[in-house]
Amino acid sequence: MNKTILSGDESVARGAWEAGVAVAAAYPGTPSTEILENIARYKQDIYATWANNEKVAVEIALGASIGGLRALAAMKHVGVNAAADPIFTAGYTGVNGGLVIVSADDPGCYSSQNEQDNRLYAPHAKLAMIEPSDSQECLDYIKAAYEISEKFDLVVLFRMTTRVCHSKSLVATGERSKTLPKSYEAKPEKYAMLPVNAKRRHIAVENALKELADYAYSSELNRIEDGKGEFSVICSGMTYQHCKEAFPEGTAFLKFGITYPLSRKLVDKFIKAHGHVIVVDEGEPYLANTVRGFGYDNTYITAWTFTQGELDAGRIRVKLGEGRTLSLPEQNVPARPPVLCAGCPHRGFYYAMNKRKNKLVAVGDIGCYSLGVSAPFNGFDIAICMGSGFSIPIGLSKALEAQGDERRVFGILGDSTFFHSGYNSLVDAVHQNANVCLAVLDNSITAMTGHQENAGTELNLMGYEVPKISIERMILATGLSPERLLTADPLDLQAMTAAIDSGIANTGVTVIVTKRPCALLKEARSGQHASIDSEKCIGCKACMKAACPSLAFDALGRKAYVADSDACNNCGLCAQLCKSGAIGAEVRV
Amino acid sequence: MNLLFTGVGGQGTILTTKLLSSALAESGYDVKMSEIHGMSQRGGTVLTQLKYGDKVYAPNITEGEADYIIAFEKSEAIRAIPWLKPGGTVVYDEREILPMPVLLGKAEYPHDFPQSVKSILIPAYKLAAELGSARDQNIVMLGAIAKLLGIEAAIPSKFNAAAYKAGGTYIETNS
Numbered sequence: 062m063n064k065t066i067l068s069g070d071e072s073v074a075r076g077a078w079e080a081g082v083a084v085a086a087a088y089p090g091t092p093s094t095e096i097l098e099n100i101a102r103y104k105q106d107i108y109a110t111w112a113n114n115e116k117v118a119v120e121i122a123l124g125a126s127i128g129g130l131r132a133l134a135a136m137k138h139v140g141v142n143a144a145a146d147p148i149f150t151a152g153y154t155g156v157n158g159g160l161v162i163v164s165a166d167d168p169g170c171y172s173s174q175n176e177q178d179n180r181l182y183a184p185h186a187k188l189a190m191i192e193p194s195d196s197q198e199c200l201d202y203i204k205a206a207y208e209i210s211e212k213f214d215l216v217v218l219f220r221m222t223t224r225v226c227h228s229k230s231l232v233a234t235g236e237r238s239k240t241l242p243k244s245y246e247a248k249p250e251k252y253a254m255l256p257v258n259a260k261r262r263h264i265a266v267e268n269a270l271k272e273l274a275d276y277a278y279s280s281e282l283n284r285i286e287d288g289k290g291e292f293s294v295i296c297s298g299m300t301y302q303h304c305k306e307a308f309p310e311g312t313a314f315l316k317f318g319i320t321y322p323l324s325r326k327l328v329d330k331f332i333k334a335h336g337h338v339i340v341v342d343e344g345e346p347y348l349a350n351t352v353r354g355f356g357y358d359n360t361y362i363t364a365w366t367f368t369q370g371e372l373d374a375g376r377i378r379v380k381l382g383e384g385r386t387l388s389l390p391e392q393n394v395p396a397r398p399p400v401l402c403a404g405c406p407h408r409g410f411y412y413a414m415n416k417r418k419n420k421l422v423a424v425g426d427i428g429c430y431s432l433g434v435s436a437p438f439n440g441f442d443i444a445i446c447m448g449s450g451f452s453i454p455i456g457l458s459k460a461l462e463a464q465g466d467e468r469r470v471f472g473i474l475g476d477s478t479f480f481h482s483g484y485n486s487l488v489d490a491v492h493q494n495a496n497v498c499l500a501v502l503d504n505s506i507t508a509m510t511g512h513q514e515n516a517g518t519e520l521n522l523m524g525y526e527v528p529k530i531s532i533e534r535m536i537l538a539t540g541l542s543p544e545r546l547l548t549a550d551p552l553d554l555q556a557m558t559a560a561i562d563s564g565i566a567n568t569g570v571t572v573i574v575t576k577r578p579c580a581l582l583k584e585a586r587s588g589q590h591a592s593i594d595s596e597k598c599i600g601c602k603a604c605m606k607a608a609c610p611s612l613a614f615d616a617l618g619r620k621a622y623v624a625d626s627d628a629c630n631n632c633g634l635c636a637q638l639c640k641s642g643a644i645g646a647e648v649r650v
Numbered sequence: 651m652n653l654l655f656t657g658v659g660g661q662g663t664i665l666t667t668k669l670l671s672s673a674l675a676e677s678g679y680d681v682k683m684s685e686i687h688g689m690s691q692r693g694g695t696v697l698t699q700l701k702y703g704d705k706v707y708a709p710n711i712t713e714g715e716a717d718y719i720i721a722f723e724k725s726e727a728i729r730a731i732p733w734l735k736p737g738g739t740v741v742y743d744e745r746e747i748l749p750m751p752v753l754l755g756k757a758e759y760p761h762d763f764p765q766s767v768k769s770i771l772i773p774a775y776k777l778a779a780e781l782g783s784a785r786d787q788n789i790v791m792l793g794a795i796a797k798l799l800g801i802e803a804a805i806p807s808k809f810n811a812a813a814y815k816a817g818g819t820y821i822e823t824n825s
Contacts, residue, residue, distance in 0.1 A: 066671055066681065171686050195682075195709070228684040228709035229668070231675060305707035375712025385714040387732050389767060394729040395757035397658065397749035399694035432692060437754060605753070610693050613748055614755070624748065627785065628660070 064231040069221055072199035072232050073163060074099030077133050078107060079200070080159070080207040081238040084125035085109045086118040088481065089510035090137030091172040092226035093165035097135055097522065098513075104523040106237065111513055111522050114447070114481040115140035119147045119162060126160035127252050129243035131207055135163040138179045139446065143482070145186070148216070152187035153262040154252050155214035155269070157243050159207035162188070163219045165226050168343050169371030172223075174427065174446065176369070178344030180220055183321035187266045188218040189273055190321035191282065192298040196230045202318055204238075205282055209319075213269045213276070220320070222343070224299045224371065274322035282318030283327055289313075293335035295328070295352065295362075300343045300372055307377035323351045332361055341365045343372035401432050403611035404580030404587075404630030407502055409551035411438035412607060412634065413558045414471070420565050421498075422466075424457060426450030426474035426483070429509045429579075430502050433473075437608050441473060448482030450474035454497040455490055462496065469565045472499040477507035477515040479532060490570050491539040498564035498571045501532055502551070505578040512582065536572050551575040554637045580630045589631035589646045595620045597643035604635035604644065651799070652711045653700040656730045657722030658747045659693050662788030666720075667698040669792055673803035674702045682709035693750075695726055720795050722774070722787060723747050728760050731767055739768045741795060743787065745775040770798075770825070777816045786813035793817025 067075065073096050077085065085107055087097040101109040112118035115136040125132035136144060141164050148162060164182070167173040183190035191206050193199040199221070206217040250258050277283055290311030296304050297317040304314070315331040315338070317323060332338055340349040340362050349364035365380055375385060401408050411433040414423065418439070425431050425441035426449060433440030443453055454472040461468060472490075474483045479501050490497055507513040514521050516530040536546055545567065549560040557575070564571045578585040591611070593604075600619035604612055612635055613624035623629055626649070636644040653670075657663035664685050671683040679702040686697060699710050713732045719740045721727030727742035734740060742763065751757035763769060774790035789810050794817035796803045805814050 064675070066668075066675055066683070223686065224684060224710060227686060228682060229671060230682045230706075230709065231680065299708075302708040373710055373712045374708050375715075378712075385712070386736050387714045387734075389731045389734070389764065391732050392728045392760070392764070394725050394760055395749050395751045397693070397695045397726070397729075398751075399659070399692035400750050402692060429692070435750070436756075608750065608754065610750065610753070613753055616755075 064233050066229045067196050067232045068095065068227055068229045069193065069196050069199045069225040070095035070227070071099050072196040073135075073203050073219070073221070074102070075232070075234055076200035076203035077161075078103045079235050079237050080204045081131050081240040082107055082133050082207070083130040083158075083242065084122060085133040085135070086112045086121040087135040088112055088115045088118055088140055089507050089513040090140050090165070091510055092167060092223040093135045093137045093140075093163060094510045094513065095226070096163060100133070101522045109522050111515060113516055115144035116147060119144040119151070122160060122162070123147060123151050126156045126158045127154070128157065128245045130158040131240070132158060133161050133163065136165070137173065138164055138166040138177050139173060139175065141179055141182060143447065145182075148182070148188070149186045150254050151216050153254060153259055153266055155262070155266060156210050156216060157245070159210035159217075161203065161206045161210060161217045161219050163221065166220065166222045166344070168222055174444070176344070178347060179218070180320060180347040181345055183218050183220075186218075187270065188321065189213065189215040189270070189319070190218045190220055191318060192220045192320050193225060193318070194298050194301045194316070195225070196228070196232045198318070199225065200232055200234065202282060209273065213273045215266070215269050215273065218321075220298070222299050270322050273319070274324060277319045277322065277324040278326045280319055283324060284316050285327070285331060286314040286316065293331065293338040294341060295331065295338055295348055296341040297348060298343070300341050303372055303374045303377055304341055306374035307381065317348070320348070323348070325355050328352055328355055328357075332357060337361060337363070339363045339365055341377070343367050398435055399432055400435070400608070400610055401429070402580055403609055403625065403628040404632040405429070406504055406551045406575065406577035406580065406632070407433055408607060408609065408632075409554060409557050409634055410500070410502055410575050411440045413554055413561050414438075414440060416558065417561055417565060421469045421471050422457065422461065423471040423473060424450050424453045426478050428475040428478050429504070430473055430475055437606065447478055448474070448486055450478065451483045451486035451490060451499050454499065455486070455493060455495040458496045470497045471564070472497060473502060475508070476501060476503040476505065476517045476532060480516040480530070484535060487536065487572070488539055491541050494569050496568055498567070498573065500564075500573040500575065502575050503532055506582060508579045508581070512579070533574055536574070541570060541572060545569070545571050546574070547571065548574045548576055551577050552632050552634055554634070580632065585630070587631045588649050590626040590629035590649055591623055591631050591635060592645055592647040593621055593623060594643045594645065595622070597641050599641045599643070601640055603638045603640050607634045607638060609635060651702055652716050652735070653795075654711065654716040654719045654730060654733045655698040655700070656719065656726045657696050658726065659696050661696070661722045662785070663696045663722055664698055666788040666792045667700050669803055669805060670795065671700055673796065673801055674700075676804070677801055680704060680706045682706045684709040695729065697730075718795065718798070720791060722791060724763065725749070725760055728763060731764070734767065737768070739770060741770045741772060741791075741798065743772055743774045743791065745787070770821075772817065772820055774817065777820065778813050781810065781812050781816060783810065786810045789813040790817040790820075794821050797821040
């Protein structure tokens with residue numbers, strides 16, 4: 062059979078298409094983003110859309126499912142928190158067309174604010190849970206997930222991790238299923254979750270989960286690999302691959318693909334055959350505690366739980382008592398933290414704000430602008446979750462006021478985060494007449510995750526023209542007085558500084574919207590790069606305060622120079638900082 | 651065989667690993683490749699890993715396991731040394747991209763690659779620039795590593811075939 066190399070995310074997209082999925086919605090978030098991007102390639106068969114946030118994504122998918130179509134919602138692990146409200150009640154309603162919610166967890170916090178283990182959601186929200194361990198399983202298991210969802214009338218949580226999402230391996234693909242959509246029938250007793258109906262649905266879903274637990278005993282998604290070696294292991298997901306790598310040949314495995322409900326009969330059978338087993342968990346002791354709940358104490362199981370950081374085969378080998386041999390230990394190399402790109406419009410905002418550092422306290426949010434936290438800008442002190450950049454300032458301003466601290470509280474978030482949940486917070490700030498200055502750094506795209514469309518773009522995920530929502534008009538719709546809404550080009554330092562100064566001087570709510578597209582967008586490329594006249598450069602290093610990765614300083618010759626003219630977009634920030642007029646522009650050749 | 655690719659966001663590290671993965675799969679190997687991106691797109695370190703053989707389980711390797719480290723930037727080559735298997739080789743470009751702490755004058759750039767580590771220097775950035783586009787540095791590196799592994803990577807026609815050839819030729823004439 063012909064096999065292609067696909068990532069886990071690409072395989073989920075392909076598998077969803079093969080399963081006959083007809084509606085898919087997501088909010089971008091590493092490592093889940095590529096699922097919807099790849100599903101959009103099947104736009105002739107699947108309506109694929111970015112939603113404003115994960116809650117909206119789940120509700121769009123749930124609506125399609127209740128209507129009779131197979132549907133998918135995808136998000137990163139913290140997105141499930143934002144979507145938890147509809148997810149917990151969808152657990153009760155069950156489905157009409159199959160419904161799968163993909164949670165992409167991030168053990169090791171490669172690009173996230175925490176490393177929560179979303180396997181714990183499944184028993185809590187009454188969802189069936191399926192975990193793949195490589196790309197082939199991503200494709201096969203997502204197809205099985207739709208069968209299970211419809212057969213048992215359950216929502217399926219398809220739980221992946223960064224290493225599953227972003228690893229590529231060989232996959233045999235198939236064709237799209239010819240499954241016909243189901244028809245929509247009004248069933249308020251099943252889908253209108255008022256108390257009287259919810260109580261009955263709770264009974265129904267508990268029964269469905271019991272039936273699935275029986276089915277799981279013989280499901281191909283769970284498997285026992287016999288072995289007569291020293292060790293016997295229970296595991297799931299990517300942990301299985303690490304264990305296969307690290308444990309000696311002949312180790313017996315009970316690998317779970319359906320991890321909620323866990324088949325008790327399979328655990329009984331495996332422990333009966335092997336006497337004592339090691340239960341390996343990356344993240345929380347989910348499998349270990351479930352097996353303990355079946356009545357197996359430490360006589361029967363040893364739990365290896367890797368709560369912090371990503372698991373790899375090396376960490377298991379250390380547990381097995383094997384050391385590592387290194388060629389040379391760690392070398393002394395300066396760190397290379399991620400930085401705002403050359404030409405990034407956020408740099409102008411942070412430069413201007415930093416000049417007023419003693420007059421304000423700032424709160425950030427999740428997005429490219431979170432990179433402004435680093436030196437030299439030290440742009441904000443607090444960043445928690447999507448949208449909080451506009452609500453934490455409300456409470457923080459009360460605290461500073463109580464302490465007689467006269468510094469002004471700023472909140473910072475981007476255009477996509479504003480649509481995600483920042484607007485809710487803004488409405489409260491205006492309604493409460495909070496003493497805050499809130500800044501939307503609008504770069505016309507969801508940039509951090511790699512340029513996804515959002516409510517402020519003219520095209521949608523499928524490439525079709527859609528109504529573009531105006532952030533400024535949304536802000537004014539709160540009733541904020543128009544003179545309290547300031548817009549500025551963040552790369553025009555004079556205008557940016559004036560807006561920040563007004564924001565500091567005002568009391569009550571001021572909103573600043575910075576307008577300048579992400580420098581990496583094709584339409585934002587200027588075709589020019591900065592050039593420094595070394596005759597005129599006086600070596601004062603004023604330009605270096607822009608902290609631009611394109612600029613470097615020759616310490617011997619005492620001159621600044623453009624070190625990376627490919628990346629430089631001639632944004633003009635360094636030229637505005639130059640005291641000797643040494644910085645001009647050149648057309649890129 | 652375990653390979654670790656490292657570079658700075660934007661250098662084409664991930665693309666190079668993908669092209670090599672496809673070539674190895676076409677040669678009949680089981681192949682797994684792992685990339686971690688996200689924040690690293692913004693000028694941070696990018697690490698990708700490629701494993702191939704008869705059967706591969708985990709897609710990622712741990713420190714002390716890389717047969718080859720292929721580094722597109724000198725300080726990243728030095729940073730990655732703990733990943734090297736004893737007896738392994740670091741293949742690196744001498745190109746220096748100064749990280750922010752160095753640009754801000756808060757840290758020193760390590761200009762000297764440790765003599766005690768087996769290494770092959772490929773001036774890929776320079777060779778690519780001589781062939782017309784410095785951005786093809788990654789394709790020169792791909793040509794070099796394909797030659798070292800003894801495989802032929804059929805690179806899609808949109809990539810610079812001359813750059814690919816230059817990498818292989820450099821290995822032939824300098825080893």
